[in-house]
Amino acid sequence: MRASHKWLCELSGVDADADECAARLTGAGLEVERLEPRGVLGDQVVIAEVRGVRPHPSRERLSLVAVDDGREPREIVCGAPNVPSAGGKVILAGLGASLPGGLTVTPKTIGGVESRGMLCSEVELDVGTDDGGILVVPEGSKVGTMAADALGLRDTVLEIGLTPNRPDCLGHVGLARELALLFERPFERQALQRPTRFTEGEFVSDGAARFDTTTLYQKESPGEPTLSAIDGAEVPRSVGVTIEDGERCPRYGATVVLGLNVAPSPFWLRYRLHILGLRARSNLVDATNLVLLETGHPIHGFDLASLRGGQIVVRRARPGESLTTLDETQRALEPDDLVICDAEGPAAIAGIMGGANTEIRDDTRHVLVECAYFEPRGIRRTSRRLGLHTDASHRFERGMDPQAIPHVLARATSLLAELGNGHVVRFGLDVVAQKRSPTTISLRPERMSALIGTKVPEATSRRILEGIGCQIQTDETAPGKNAAHRSWSIEAPSWRPDLGREVDLIEEVCRIHGYDRIPTVIPRVRPRAATPPAIAFERTARETAAALGLHEVISYAFVSASELEAARAPTEAVTLENALSEERSVMRTSLLPGLAAATARAQRRQVESVALFELGRTFHPSRESPNDTRSSKALPDEQATFAFIVAGLRPTWIGNADDYDFYDAKGILERLVRIATGFQADFRLSDSLDTAAPWLHPKRRAEITVVRRTVGAVGELHPAVSEALGVNGRPVYAEVSLSELMLAQSQSDLPQARPLPRFPSVTRDLALVVRDAQTAGHVAEFLRAHSDGLVETVTVFDRYLGSPVPDGHQSLAFRLVYRDAEATLTDKKVDEVHQRLVHAAKSEFAATVR
């Protein structure tokens, strides 16, 4: 909402400067986001009188205008077609003047003639939109005065970010009421500026009424024309209003102004509209806009001559109906849309936009002014459906003041008659289809103090409540009760649809009194210690992953279906109904697309070493019906998932660097699982990964288990997947289900402390040449299992391929630690067991000892 500081001061009687007004409004919840000074033209931009005009000696379209600004008569080169003759007043920007568009006036020689200054148009001065000529000001303007003063241009526009609960502040009157209250001044609602020529409309409750347009105001001065003399055009002899849908239109008022003359509005009005962001058009249209900005209540003017049958019918649209609106767009209407019709069909979409068929045109003489209350939700539905958001719909969908209708109509009618030199018809119509009773709320002062945490003085509360328009009707204490049961019965003002219950009034008191006056207290928090373990677990996982060298990424949870396909992730996904784009239309079922995209991005930017992780949710559709309210499974399944990718160079110490491979990822997982859960991660081949993790290389992958529970998979990306996702090299990717990992942890007993060994261990190394398909883990396990319990640990410490190891074979070196829990082992005993193990291994694996 843009508001004129000057106008607000006029309406509220407040005389504080714009900064102070803005600070108070912001402090009361009407956030002033920006202050925009207007009419800052400086003392070089002044009123000048034209002394004479002659053609430019060499330039055909230019003229030389002799002007006097009271200081220095001079000739100005000017190209405007509308230079007034001698005696006319114009705006001269002298040398050194800087204009709102950023232009600084300097001496200029045009066609051999020097021009010391320029005559300005509305656009150059930023006071309007007319750039077809220079601005000609009234003859009475005093030569030499600053244009800003002479034209009353100085103002500040307050850009207010209004919250949707405050429709009353969508007009200057409502803002002025707030301002008056904030400056503790009495606010008198502007006296009805009805012309003496207006008589208030009759009150009709059956939803339909007619009035006679021939009953013109009783003329005060003889000689004023009668209706028949005003115009020969066909003016309906009477106008009727019928409300067919009282739910959607509880109240509809209309007046008629006759014999109007369309002309440009006076400068002050055009300027006011201009700085408030509306384009000035003609006096009649400008008048309706000014009333909108002033009262906040939208009104609509129909060209009465175009309104067929002299009839207004408020009803829902019929199937197949359409209307071409003011913006020259044909709109198909639906039965939920409320329309204003004449005797034959739609003439306006109620509360949103008028029809082109009845719009005020340059030749309009007679206007029917509509001011109505439309039900907000209906306006909003139609406005959204049509994608048509207007100043009117914006206000109606927030809730207008139905009681303001007579006032607004009176104001509009008088302004129209004044600006268009027209005549107001004696009777207006004010049709009430549904009567609304005022909202009464009881407010307990004790409750208010308790909620705010301090006691606001009673006089202050009363002043505030009355200042916003409430009427405090009674102040009662229930019989036999103490002050805690005292309560005020308060009638809320009709322009505040947001006030419906006690707490709404408490907020008003709080808000105007000032949040800064409320004390600051640290409450006692009663601890429950109910934080789910998953929260801490996720944090440990994140922090550990980072400590292990991975950078965290956060990707959008929505991806494209084709990305999921490329990643070979489950394609049965949660789909958005109103996605922003195809690229972000389904919820991810895997973290791979996001990590792959980040990897590809890094590779495109020549980052040599990529190590990234993400911890986030994947989404999997539910099979339950969304309409089954008893089922908690109606929503998709959200899986907390941890994934990481390593690609490119492994950061090593100075020397030759290698690429990351499977074992880097495995090492990260081992440490991560150990730190996060306390348990060991095991890695094994599993054919089930063909379906469980098809994105992995079938020969370079492993299933991850923790305490025998499968928690995820790790491996090189399948080359086809890497290619499809646009990542280079051999990235290694792991994905782990955090919930499975947590289950593995929570379902296992904590490891218990064991006594330290009392007897020393003996170490023997053993190198075996076995087929290269033979897994080291299997051999190690075999050695341990066949040692009569004497081998405590077996570790692989070397693997060698190549000469002299024969092709298809590998040499695996194991370190065996022997220990007897009950006795000191002798060399003899160890040798004996070791020899037996070597022998067994040789025959089991067709191995040779190296």
Add this chain to the structure above:
Amino acid sequence: MGDPVGQLEQGLAQVAQTYEAAFASAGDEHALREENAKIVGPQGTLTALMKLMRDVPAERRREFGKRANRLKHDVTQRFEQALKQLFAAARQAELSGPALDVTLPGRGARAGRLHAISRVRYELLDVFRALGFDVADGPEIDLHENCFDKLGFPPDHPATDMQDTFYVHTDQPIERQAQRPLLRTHTSTIQVRTMEQTQPPLAIVAPGAVYRRDDDATHSPMFFQIEGLLVDEGVSFADLKGVLTLFIQRTFGEDVPVRFRPSYFPFVEPGGEVDMGCTFCRPWAGGERSGCSPCKSSGWIEILGCGMVHPVVFEHVGYDPERYTGFAFGLGIDRIAMIKYGVPNIKLLYENDIRFLSSF
């Protein structure tokens, strides 16, 4: 054999005269040990002399024994002293010698970094946990009723415009709007869910991703919030001010001014927004706010929304609004991360550029 006494006399004198020089001339530990072994080692001269002892007449044996042992003791002591001196000299040489090239890289994997959003999330949660708040969680895809209706958003009301919503496609038509699944537009859904499952008193903070159909220079369609909620008997707006002031000052500095302004959110009343003094231009510490772009020269930065829980919310979740009151607040983690780390554009947070991720 000749004269053992003579030999001993001569031998001992020889050793006594030469050992110090021998030790002194040894340039390193190895040489020194060799010299030592030549005297007291198994084949050493002194060891050999000791073996002569049994040939010495008994009446002089005691005397020679004493002399030999003293000499051995002297030799050993001198050896140890020499050894110490050698060590000291070596240490001194190293200490005064050339320095290590400490500019060579460290060994081992480089540390990764948590995303700025995660780091800020945990920092903020820690502040609230220290005050006794629990952390709560909820689904990112939730029902319309949890996101709007139960929070008191009127149907077809412009308040829902504040949060343009992504809806989730369902194969079957949805019978009631309330049951329509959507991507939560705020973490306030967790308020509803927590209150439906728990009786007061409760104090929670709930972090998580939220989604709004808004994608331009200053908006990301996905971003992160933390929701807070405290419900008990007798909770007042003064408590709300206390907790949030403490939170802001712990997070941004004890001297940062905090300002509460009225505002509107359907699920709180009285509702407000909280500004903190702009930490870029720091006007309260004498900084110049004009020309400061993060605060648009206002000296204030909007940091969170808050208010007293609206009684309609309590009614929807089955709490007695006469008995219980509470406050709720919501803040954008992204926004705080941007302020803390000087991130100029929210989009940087989601581009996952490794150069950005590793830069701070």
